[in-house]
């Protein structure tokens with residue numbers, strides 16, 4: 523069995539800071555998302571909402587007009603355009619709510635440019651196939667099904683001892699951070715320990731919460747440009763779980779109640795305030 527380091531609230535606090543009088547919208551962190559599609563516009567809305575609610579100072583959205591319209595209807599603070607976000611980007615989020623089978627040549631070019639850049643990239647869902655060619659620092663965020671498919675694609679499908687070992691091995695293969703989502707999310711970089719982040723509530727298992735996580739990761743990475751990427755990703759994952767616990771009302775030891783993905787995004791400010799207190 524591989525050992526995993528259990529991630530805590532105290533660990534998370536190292537990557538969360540209060541805004542100060544010296545901050546501006548850029549110093550708080552700029553997140554750019556190229557997510558969503560006409561089939562899944564909601565994924566873009568959820569990621570953008572989460573990036574704002576996790577404390578980003580500036581959120582840019584690049585994508586198709588129909589999706590931009592949906593994003594701006596929910597969050598008019600967002601700067602959208604077909605190809606925005608080339609300047610001053612602290613972290614990219616790509617892939618949530620997209621289907622690689624539907625990818626146009628223009629979209630493929632834009633995504634290749636992002637994963638060949640210098641800003642860290644959160645690679646989710648429909649962009650996971652681009653992880654192996656990336657030269658940018660990456661955090662790939664597969665769920666169990668996507669993780670199995672990615673292992674297959676990378677030729678890693680022969681048996682490892684356990685999931686933590688598989689995550690570590692994929693991270694070494696990709697030279698990036700692998701964040702394998704689940705009730706207990708496992709995170710590893712090419713070096714260093716495997717980190718385990720317990721969600722703490724099964725109510726988080728609802729459609730769209732992975733899209734929310736991708737936005738949170740973008741914001742926390744953009745706010746922590748010099749920190750180790752695996753640890754920053756763990757801090758974002760912990761905040762996401764804590765927001766779900768707050769939204770679902772499980773804090774007092776009760777069973778809580780159902781939530782939807784937007785509830786998680788909307789509880790992020792309270793999760794951050796709690797970590798800062």
Ligand SMILES: NC(=O)C1=CN([C@@H]2O[C@H](COP(=O)(O)OP(=O)(O)OC[C@H]3O[C@@H](n4cnc5c(N)ncnc54)[C@H](OP(=O)(O)O)[C@@H]3O)[C@@H](O)[C@H]2O)[C@@H](O)CC1
Pocket residue numbers: 561562563564565566617618619620621647648665666667668729730731732733
């Ligand atoms: N509102 C929106 O816009 C939303 C948009 N969304 C977007 O939808 C896109 C498709 O994403 P997706 O995850 O639904 O489908 P897909 O990647 O094809 O995998 C599904 C197959 O994998 C397997 N599987 C095994 N374990 C699993 C697990 N833990 N969790 C899930 N699946 C697991 C299982 O196969 P089975 O085990 O049944 O054979 C299952 O049939 C993606 O771009 C996403 O961002 C969603 O976020 C929802 C809200």
Ligand SMILES: Nc1ncnc2c1ncn2[C@@H]1O[C@H](COP(=O)(O)OP(=O)(O)O)[C@@H](O)[C@H]1O
Pocket residue numbers: 665703704705706707721722723724725726727728729730731732733734735
């Ligand atoms: N049983 C569970 N308990 C707690 N959290 C879970 C459970 N199952 C999944 N999650 C979390 O819910 C989120 C689901 O993400 P994902 O599978 O990408 O869904 P979607 O694609 O619908 O957004 C992840 O953050 C994952 O860690």
